[in-house]
Amino acid sequence: MTHISSLxxxxxxxxxxxxxxxxxxxxxxxxxxxxxxxLSLTKERALERATEIDARIAQGEPVGELAGVPFVAxxxxxxxxxxxxxxxxxxxxFEAPLQATAIEKLEAAGAxxxxxxxxxxxxxGGSTENSAFGLTKNAVNKDKVAGGSSGGSAVVxxxxxxxxxxxxxxxxxxxxxxxxxxxxGVKPTYGMVSRYGVIAMASSTDTIGCFTKDVSDxxxxxxxxxxxxVRDMTTLPDFFEPREQVAPGRKIGLIREFMTEDVDxxxxxxxxxxxxxLRAQGHTVEEVSMPILKHTLGMYYxxxxxxxxxxxxxxxxIRYGLRAEGVKTLVELYGKTRDEGFVTENKRRIMIGxxxxxxxxxxxxxxxxxxxxxxxxxxxxxxxxxxxxxIGPVSxxxxxxxxxxxxxxxxxxxxxxMTVPASLAGLPALSVPAGVTSDGLxxxxxxxxxxxSDANLFALAKSMEAN
Amino acid sequence: MTQISRDDVQHLAQLxxxxxxxxxxxSLKEDIGNILGYVQQLSELDTTGVEPTYQVxxxxxxxxxxxxxxxxxxxxxxxxxxxxAAAHQVKVPKVL
Numbered sequence: 001m002t003h004i005s006s007l008x009x010x011x012x013x014x015x016x017x018x019x020x021x022x023x024x025x026x027x028x029x030x031x032x033x034x035x036x037x038x039l040s041l042t043k044e045r046a047l048e049r050a051t052e053i054d055a056r057i058a059q060g061e062p063v064g065e066l067a068g069v070p071f072v073a074x075x076x077x078x079x080x081x082x083x084x085x086x087x088x089x090x091x092x093x094f095e096a097p098l099q100a101t102a103i104e105k106l107e108a109a110g111a112x113x114x115x116x117x118x119x120x121x122x123x124x125g126g127s128t129e130n131s132a133f134g135l136t137k138n139a140v141n142k143d144k145v146a147g148g149s150s151g152g153s154a155v156v157x158x159x160x161x162x163x164x165x166x167x168x169x170x171x172x173x174x175x176x177x178x179x180x181x182x183x184x185g186v187k188p189t190y191g192m193v194s195r196y197g198v199i200a201m202a203s204s205t206d207t208i209g210c211f212t213k214d215v216s217d218x219x220x221x222x223x224x225x226x227x228x229x230v231r232d233m234t235t236l237p238d239f240f241e242p243r244e245q246v247a248p249g250r251k252i253g254l255i256r257e258f259m260t261e262d263v264d265x266x267x268x269x270x271x272x273x274x275x276x277x278l279r280a281q282g283h284t285v286e287e288v289s290m291p292i293l294k295h296t297l298g299m300y301y302x303x304x305x306x307x308x309x310x311x312x313x314x315x316x317x318i319r320y321g322l323r324a325e326g327v328k329t330l331v332e333l334y335g336k337t338r339d340e341g342f343v344t345e346n347k348r349r350i351m352i353g354x355x356x357x358x359x360x361x362x363x364x365x366x367x368x369x370x371x372x373x374x375x376x377x378x379x380x381x382x383x384x385x386x387x388x389x390x391i392g393p394v395s396x397x398x399x400x401x402x403x404x405x406x407x408x409x410x411x412x413x414x415x416x417x418m419t420v421p422a423s424l425a426g427l428p429a430l431s432v433p434a435g436v437t438s439d440g441l442x443x444x445x446x447x448x449x450x451x452x453s454d455a456n457l458f459a460l461a462k463s464m465e466a467n
Numbered sequence: 468m469t470q471i472s473r474d475d476v477q478h479l480a481q482l483x484x485x486x487x488x489x490x491x492x493x494s495l496k497e498d499i500g501n502i503l504g505y506v507q508q509l510s511e512l513d514t515t516g517v518e519p520t521y522q523v524x525x526x527x528x529x530x531x532x533x534x535x536x537x538x539x540x541x542x543x544x545x546x547x548x549x550x551x552a553a554a555h556q557v558k559v560p561k562v563l
Contacts, residue, residue, distance in 0.1 A: 097540045097548065191524045204523070233526075236524060236526070295508065295509055295511075301506050302509070318559055319545075321548075322550070323550035329561070330561070332486065332560075338485050339485055339486045344491070344494075344495075351485070353483075355479055364510065365509075368512070370519030371518070371519050372517075373519070373520040374517050374518055374520040426523030
């Protein structure tokens with residue numbers, strides 16, 4: 001039985017109540033205030049929902065698989081009970097008129113959203129330092145970054161404020177902070193979970209996933225969130241069916257390009273130990289090479305800004321959100337609102353996107369990147385003819401120092417180098433804890449599978465956790 | 468590093484509907500030049516005859532019924548989200 005399902009069992013049999021669990025989560029949130037992992041709490045609504053669930057249990061009425069379990073959503077999920085800000089000034093006071101499908105599904109299963117987690121504004125970043133409302137500190141070492149962009153969600157999970165938290169992963173935004181804080185992070189196959197009601201960043205790689213303390217909990221949460229949604233036409237027909245056991249004797253490829261001397265020695269060492277454990281379980285691990293990987297960051301920082309520049313065009317100060325004061329014309333209103341409402345990294349990406357999509361440069365940048373993406377997809381497909389999964393670190397370093405990469409965008413982008421490839425190809429990837437560095441900082445390893453092999457990845461990771 | 472002029476950056480800001488301050492314009496000029504310089508490594512890659520990948524779902528022509536879905540969201544609710552509204556309309560400064 002997982003942590004979450006045993007908590008649900010205790011709520012159902014009256015050992016504890018939904019209300020007590022929600023109150024406990026609020027208490028823990030307050031006790032850990034200094035990490036600045038949360039931007040808001042949904043106090044009134046959460047307590048109301050808890051009371052309702054407790055009443056249903058008392059009446060003997062059926063309740064869902066997550067009855068009474070508190071959770072936190074990254075603040076780019078539209079949810080009731082608190083503003084949805086995307087950690088930006090432009091949406092600072094935005095009260096969502098609807099909820100994300102993922103939130104609706106979790107609520108239908110009885111889970112209770114207790115607050116919204118900090119992120120890099122509009123999920124642009126890898127440290128949560130780009131939040132318009134201040135950074136989040138790492139759960140293990142307060143001088144280090146939380147990672148990002150879903151830094152707040154990773155930290156609330158690591159600090160045990162809630163049993164699970166939601167994030168979005170466009171190029172590593174769940175996996176990297178999971179590894180920096182020592183928790184499990186899931187990026188599913190593109191299209192497994194509806195993106196409806198989650199603020200769009202790059203529509204062709206945005207995915208919805210979660211943070212938990214162990215793999216089984218993550219599997220449970222993903223099972224509830226997954227499935228086709230008529231409101232998101234890119235969702236795939238239902239395919240995710242968790243399986244108890246991993247098939248024996250899996251063949252796994254260790255990605256050579258991610259184990260070079262540029263990678264932190266402790267990170268490599270923990271990865272090697274995980275590989276040894278896989279071998280000890282009877283799996284075969286062989287080194288594989290993907291030369292195309294050296295180009296993936298280049299592809300990513302063309303394709304993703306292009307999609308960002310389109311998706312963020314809607315924030316114009318007209319229908320919702322911030323509107324700049326003291327402007328006379330409509331053009332001025334757009335320009336000033338967007339200047340005041342976006343953080344610098346948002347502007348960088350929007351402008352890069354405008355550049356690569358502009359008529360003189362479209363073929364050289366955007367089209368070239370989309371063709372290169374085909375070569376990447378082909379390289380993965382070829383490996384998956386032989387291998388059941390691929391393995392490597394999540395990030396080339398453990399959590400870096402606060403401010404360390406803040407001045408140099410390219411240095412910050414390089415932290416994504418191991419996570420963006422799976423995103424561009426739409427592949428599922430898990431970030432699982434693999435010990436700590438000599439300084440005590442968490443290290444995560446990444447398991448990557450072919451599209452729709454999420455259940456196999458979970459089965460493999462579960463079996464490793466049990467040993 | 469890709470040379471990109473202050474005028475280029477100003478033009479990009481205009482395309483992006485961003486009214487930037489002078490300081491920000493200068494620092495973005497440098498950042499954008501560096502980033503474009505970095506991503507230019509992609510030009511080394513031979514992609515002759517390769518088709519682009521715009522999406523990774525393999526889905527095509529996803530159909531739905533052509534019917535109204537009631538989301539229970541009212542016009543009034545949406546108007547309260549607008550920074551300025553009058554006479555059941557969103558209000559904006561004059562266009563011309």
